[in-house]
Amino acid sequence: MVSWKNLDTYAAFDKLTALKGHVDLVGMLAGETGGERVKAYQSPMAGGLLFSYAAREVDEDVLEALAALAEEAQLIDKFEELYNGAVINTGENRMVLHHLARRQLGRPVIADGVDKREFYVSQQKKAADFAARVHAGEIVNEKGETFTTVVQIGIGGSDLGPRALYIALENWARATGNFKMEARFISNVDPDDAAAVLKAVDLSRSLFIVVSKSGTTLETLTNESFVKNALTAAGLDPSRHMLAVTSETSPMAASKDYLAAFFMDDYIGGRYSSVSAVGGAVLSLAFGPEVFARILEGAADEDSLATNRDIRKNPDMLDALIGVYERNVQGYAATAVLPYSQALSRFPAHLQQCDMESNGKTVNRFGEPVSYKTGPVLFGEPGTNGQHSFYQLLHQGSDIVPLQFVGFRQSQIGDDIVIEGSTSQQKLGANVAAQIVAFACGKKDENLNKDFKGGRPSSIIIGDQLTPEALGALLAHYENKIMFQGFLWNLNSFDQEGVQLGKVLAKRVLAHDTDGALKAFSDMLAI
C-alpha cells in the first residue's frame, strides 16, 4: 500500500536539502574527467534516444540521495497504482489511464463495464479504419472528390499536443512518403483564427474534427458553428465534412451531424490525450494509422523504462528527481526546453501546458496547502534561434534557469549543404554541444561583461533522427517526468481547478452581470 506524503516529510528530502550547492559543475565538467563524466552520466531511452545528465548538478552523493527519495516516496509503487487503475485524480474522482492508450502496462483495468485498454484500442482502430477509407478514396465529398485537408477544432490539450506532434512529423512524413493530408488547427475564440484558416483551405475537400471531451467547451463549439456556417454558405453539407472526438456521454456523441465520432473518456486528461483519439484521428488522417501506431510504440517503450526502480535506468524518474532538486533545494524558479530541431518548434508550448497545468498548484492531493515550491515556469524555443534571442539572460542573467536540450544526429528531410567544411546539421549539433559546455563551464574574463561564471545546468536528449518512435518516447518521457514530480510534491497532477474562476467570470461578463472593476474592464473592451 502506498502512502501519499508531502515532500518535506521525507527523511531523504532532508538529506537532499543538506546537499544544496554540493556540486561544482565547472570543476566536474572541465578537463579530461569531464569527458569521462559525460560517458558515465547517461541513460538509454526508447526510440533510440539517450538521456544525458552529465551537465546537471548531480554527483554520486546527490544521486544516492535522489535514489533514497525515490524509494521513500514510493514513486514506482505509485506509478504501478496509477496504471493499474487506482483513483489517482482524487479531486475529480477519476483514474488516470493515458498509459493504457499505448500498452497494457499492468493488470486489465475495468471501468464503466469495459476493459479500458480494449476501449482505447477500439477507438484507435475506428479512427485508423476511417483514415484508411479516406486515403483509399472510399469516403469522399459531395462531388465524389477525395479529401485533401483535415482541420482540427479544439483548444488546450485538444490542440497543443496534436499540433506539436503534427509539426514534428510533417517534414519527416513528406520525406518518407508518409504524408497523406495536410492538417490545420483552429483553437482560439478570436474569430480571426478560424477565418484565416478557412480562407486558406479548400472547404469542399476538407474534413473538420471537432474535439471536446465534454461537448461543452465554449471556444470549440463556437468555432464549430463558425465552420458549419462557412460550409453551408459554400453550399456544402456539414454532416459530410465534420467528425467528432468526444466522450460517449456528451451531447456531441448523440448527434447525427457528424460523419463519424471517435470516443475518449474521463480517464485521459486533455493535456495527456494526444495518444487517444484526440491525437489519433488527426494524425492518422495526416500521416496514416501506421505512423500514429509508431508514435504509440515509442511512448509505450518509454513507459516500460519508467517502471524501473533503478533511477539510473529510469530516465523519466531521474529527470523528475533532478528537477525537484533544482526547484526545491537549489531554488531555481523556471526551466527552458530547447530543442535543436525546427520540427519541434511547438513542442515546448505543449510541454508548457503539460507541466504548468499539471503541477502549478499549492494544495496537495488532500486539499491541504504545501509549504514548498511546486511546478516551475516552463518556456522554450528551438535552437539555434534561441541563441540569437534570449540566451543572453540564460548565460549572464540574475537567475539560473536549468535547461533541457534535445538534439538529433540527422535531419528529417536530408537536404543539406556543406559550408566551411561542415553540413548545416553538423553546425546545429556543434552548437548544442557548445552551449552545454558554455553554460556548465563558463569562461573567465577580466572584463566582467565578457565573463561567464558557468555553473548553469542542463541535460540533453540525443537521438539519431526525429522519427515517430523517437517523438513518442520524447512525449512519454516528459509526461512521466511530470507525473513523478507530482508524486514527489504530493499534488493531484490531473485536475485543473485553477482555470475555473476565469470561465465563471467570463460568463458573467457576457451576461452583463457585472459591477465594479469587472464592469469597468468590460466597458473598456466594449462587451
Next chain:
Amino acid sequence: MVSWKNLDTYAAFDKLTALKGHVDLVGMLAGETGGERVKAYQSPMAGGLLFSYAAREVDEDVLEALAALAEEAQLIDKFEELYNGAVINTGENRMVLHHLARRQLGRPVIADGVDKREFYVSQQKKAADFAARVHAGEIVNEKGETFTTVVQIGIGGSDLGPRALYIALENWARATGNFKMEARFISNVDPDDAAAVLKAVDLSRSLFIVVSKSGTTLETLTNESFVKNALTAAGLDPSRHMLAVTSETSPMAASKDYLAAFFMDDYIGGRYSSVSAVGGAVLSLAFGPEVFARILEGAADEDSLATNRDIRKNPDMLDALIGVYERNVQGYAATAVLPYSQALSRFPAHLQQCDMESNGKTVNRFGEPVSYKTGPVLFGEPGTNGQHSFYQLLHQGSDIVPLQFVGFRQSQIGDDIVIEGSTSQQKLGANVAAQIVAFACGKKDENLNKDFKGGRPSSIIIGDQLTPEALGALLAHYENKIMFQGFLWNLNSFDQEGVQLGKVLAKRVLAHDTDGALKAFSDMLAI
C-alpha cells in the same frame, strides 16, 4: 549632465523598498471602488491604445515613490541623451538610434559624416521604391513574371521582429486590400527549416532577402548558400532573386550577387531593427511601403509620449517603473505577455528576445557586478489558448507571475458569429476582462483546491483594432519600457556579450579542436 548610478544607490529606491507588499490588490479592486480605480489608473498610448494599470500593485504611495525614482534616476534625461546621439552602448562604443528610424526626436545626429535620420529615411525610401517597382511589375523574374513571395533569411533580430510584425498584420492586410506578397522566413541552421520553406514556395517567383548586419552571421550565410544552390538547381539566376540588408561596410554590401541592397548601421541593434531596413524591406514588399510607414508613425507617436516627465502621462516609463517594483521589491522572477489576439501569436517571442537579451545581465554599464535582480524571464502565448494551458500555474502556482495582457475591441478580418448572444470577439474580450479580475481579486472557497487567493497583478493594453499604427505603438512601448528598465538597473541594454562564448565553442567543435566534455558531447552528436 546625467549621472549613471546603480538602482540601489538611489534614495527613492529605499523608499520604494519600504513599500514591499504595500498594496492589497484584492481590496483595491473589489467592489464599486474597484470600478473607479480602473477609470483612474489608465494612460493613453499612441495608435489609439490605452495602458490600464489598475490591476498592478500600485497606489498613490507607490506611484509617488516611482515618480521620485524616475526623477532621481534621470530617466527622461537619459532618454534625451540617447536620442540625441550619446554613446549609450558603452561596451561596443556605439550610439543607440533606433528611435531615429521613426522620427527626429531631438537634435540631428551626425555620424560617419552623415545625418543619421536622413540615412535611415533614405534606406526606407530605397526599399519603398524597390517594393513599388516589384508591385508595379517593373521588377520581374527571368521569364518576365511578377514576384509573388518574399522570403526573409535572417536570425534573431533579423527574424523574430519582422516575422512577428508580418503575422500581426497579415490578416489585416488581406481584409483591407493591402496584401501584396506572401512572406516566409528562414532562420534556423537546422537544414529542415530552409528545405521546408523552399519546398513550399515557387522559387521562380520568389525574392529572397538576406539579412545580416555584419555579413558574417554563420546561420544566415549558410542558409543563403542553401537557397542559392536551390535557385541554381532550378535553372534560375540567384542575382535576380536575392536582396541584401546589411551594413555598408560588410562583405555583402560590395557584392554584385544581389538585385538590390538596403543598408543598416551599427547604431540600431538587431533586436531593435524591425523599424530599419531589416523590417522595412520585407514588410514593404509584403504590405506596401504605406503600411510600413504607418507602423513607423505609430512607433514615433509612442516615442513622443515616452519623453514626458510625468509618469502618469508616460505609459512606457510607468510600465518600466512598475516592472522594477515587481522585480526588485516584490521579488517576482518571471513575467508573461498574453495578447488576446491570434495575430500577435509571435509577438511574445519577439519581446522575449528584446527584453531578455537587453536586460538579462548582472554587470552594470561600467563593467561592475550589480547586487540586485535584473531582467526577468519573459514568456507568453495568445489568449484564450493560454487559459486552457499554463494559466493553472498563473492562478494557483507557487510563484506570482505579473501578467501583461493586450486586447482589442474589434477583430481584423471582421468575419464573426453570434453564439449564445455574443460574438466571438466579445467572448475574447469577456475572457480577458474576466481574467484580470480573477487574477487580482481571486475567490474564497473552503475547498482549498478551488480557492483563489488573488493578488496576482496584471496590466492591459487595449485598442480598437490591431492596425499598423497600433502595432507600431505596441512595439515602441515595449522597446521603451526595456530601455527605461535598463537605465534603472544601470545596464548597457544594447550589447549581448553573453552569446559569444557559445559561438567560440561551436567553432572549436566544427574544427574538431575539442577535448574532455566538449569532445564527448560532440561525439554523441556525431560531429
